[in-house]
Amino acid sequence: MSRREQAKEENRARIRASAERIIRTEGIDKLTMRRLAEDAGVSLRTPYNLFGSKTDVLIALLEGAGFDPGDALALRDEQLVMEQLFATLDHIEAFFDSDEKFYREVYGGIMSSAHPDVRSTNVERVVAMCQELMTHAAAKNELQIDTNTRELGRYLGVQLLAVLGMWGAEFLSNQESIRQVRRAWCGILLQHCSNASHRAVDAAYQSVALTGS
Amino acid sequence: MSRREQAKEENRARIRASAERIIRTEGIDKLTMRRLAEDAGVSLRTPYNLFGSKTDVLIALLEGAGFDPGDALALRDEQLVMEQLFATLDHIEAFFDSDEKFYREVYGGIMSSAHPDVRSTNVERVVAMCQELMTHAAAKNELQIDTNTRELGRYLGVQLLAVLGMWGAEFLSNQESIRQVRRAWCGILLQHCSNASHRAVDAAYQSVALTGS
DNA sequence: GATATTATTGACACGTGTTATAAAAATAAT
DNA sequence: ATTATTTTTATAACACGTGTCAATAATATC
Structure with a gap:
């Protein structure tokens, strides 16, 4: 250098x-x-x-701290893809909890800035990673054969980012945010998972079940 | 006057x-x-x-145009509650389509403003309406008896607003937004609807099914 | 009609993110 | 060592949302 x-x-x-x-x-x-x-x-x-720009300074802060939902979704090729998918949420929640106020303020600051390109890069990246995960899931017979993996991945990624937006805007606590994503993911995946992965998805679903009073 | x-x-x-x-x-x-x-x-x-404030001017614009997700969710006491719930999404989508650029810019402007109270009022209101709808659904036996209607309503409301946030930020088209919400709502409701309402929920689900590569 | 209340105006100011411009400093190339 | 290039600095400025404050106009009260 x-x-x-x-x-x-x-x-x-x-x-x-x-x-x-x-x-x-x-x-x-x-x-x-x-x-x-x-x-x-x-x-x-x-x-x-x-x-x-100021927004870019904030982005650098998150990057320096290793805060990156896209990264968390990177395929690790262990166990079931579905298990990894839900483990990602635990990972993100742990990240949130480790320094809640700081990350939320920075993330919220980035998202509420008028730099649309920055945010859309984030979205496309996360969606792409989810699509890749779903492609692998299909290859490993974790999805029903007629599942549209592209659309499913897009759904999952958008869902994650939509809820993160609410988190950044301080509408949801760390735990609520992760539960919201988990419920949405489970809801759709229960319809599309195969026998091979059903146990994993159902376990995730049971952990956030909406039963009782 | x-x-x-x-x-x-x-x-x-x-x-x-x-x-x-x-x-x-x-x-x-x-x-x-x-x-x-x-x-x-x-x-x-x-x-x-x-x-x-400037934000309040934008809010007045939406109100003057009758744009109000909370209103759209108001209980109408016709048919099945579930049918009304999903009809609400059609209503919102029609609203979007009627003047896409305008509504999106105004909504996005409000949401990206640093007036947290404004936004949180919106959230609480929508969540409350969804909770009321779910209470009625339970009263009409459209939900399984062990369903937590409060949490379910909160989930539905948060989901709607999270996706509307993405819509306002120009990440999703009108149609994509509504489909995203419909999928998420169906995903959870398929797990909790009773026989009485299953047909309605399943119809909504089939309309946005993620099948076919 | 005289007085009190209220709303609008105008001019100015603050703090903000961001940019412009020119001078100065640091580094690279010769 | 001299020259050329790149960065940083200092200072000012811009447009923006918002606020202050005194003056003025419009309306209400009596």
């Missing part, structure tokens, strides 16, 4: 650290570009040079 | 009309408070006096 690139990376790191500190100690409302620049000991222009 | 109230109402109407015209002809990005005031022939302060 050239000297120039190195210096830029150092600045990026300082800006990221400052942004995180401000959000953690004072809340995201206090994160303004001027305050961020001052705290990072850098001019107002520099965060724009190095990240592009 | 007093003379004063009348004059205010006239101003409100002019402002609403101007806002709608600007959004329709130039898009919501061009709707600024200064431009709105100028177009309506009113001072910059007046829209704030009469509506409260």
Whole structure:
């Protein structure tokens, strides 16, 4: 890495650290570009040079923390695909719980920004991963043979992101969000899973069953 | 209505009309408070006096047009509750189709605004209506007796709004949005409907079935 | 009709994300 | 070491939503 690139990376790191500190100690409302620049000991222009926009700074924060639903969905090729799918939700919930306020504020800040391309990239990515998972599920006979895996994957991905949007907007708690997704996923998958995967889907469904009073 | 109230109402109407015209002809990005005031022939302060905020102006636009998912869910006490529930989705879709760009921009503008109370009012209202519908459904034996109607209603309402959020953010077309909700609703209702309502739920489900590659 | 209440106006200001511009500093290329 | 390129800086500015405040106009009350 050239000297120039190195210096830029150092600045990026300082800006990221400052942004995180401000959000953690004072809340995201206090994160303004001027305050961020001052705290990072850098001019107002520099965060724009190095990240592009305030939204991009927030995105870098999530990426740096490993927050990435798309990543969580990456095929791991263990056990049943359905088991992995639902395990992903546990993974995301654990992530939420590990630092609820911080992640929610950052995610909500990204989603409520007027950068449509950023968000749509996220959607397409998650949908693609879900479609891939469903393709594998079909290949492993975990789905009924007449299932439209493309549409099913799209449904699952959209569902996840729709609920994450509600989470980011503070309408749902961590647990509620995950339960909402799990219920929606189970609802459709119970209709399309094969005998091979039925046990896994049903187990997930039972864990969020809507019975009692 | 007093003379004063009348004059205010006239101003409100002019402002609403101007806002709608600007959004329709130039898009919501061009709707600024200064431009709105100028177009309506009113001072910059007046829209704030009469509506409260820019977000409130947008809300008034939707209300004036009769756009209200909560209203659409109001119990009509005809036929089966389940039939009404799904008919609501047709109603919303027709609404979308009647003026797609306009409604989406306005709804998206409201939802992406930083007025959390506005949005949460919307959520609570829709959830409450869904819960009421499910209570009635249970009373009419359209649900299995052990169904938690409160949680089920909450699930349905949250689901609708989560997807509407995606619609407002331009991730989903009108049709996709409605299908997404219908699938999610069917998925859970197929697990909880009684014999009395199964036919209705299954009909809705068949209309959005995910079969055929 | 005189007085009190209320609504609108105008001009200004604040804080925000973002951009413009030019100077200065740091680095790379020769 | 000199020159050329790239980055950062400083300062100002823009458009935006929103708020303040005094003045003014319209209406209501008596």
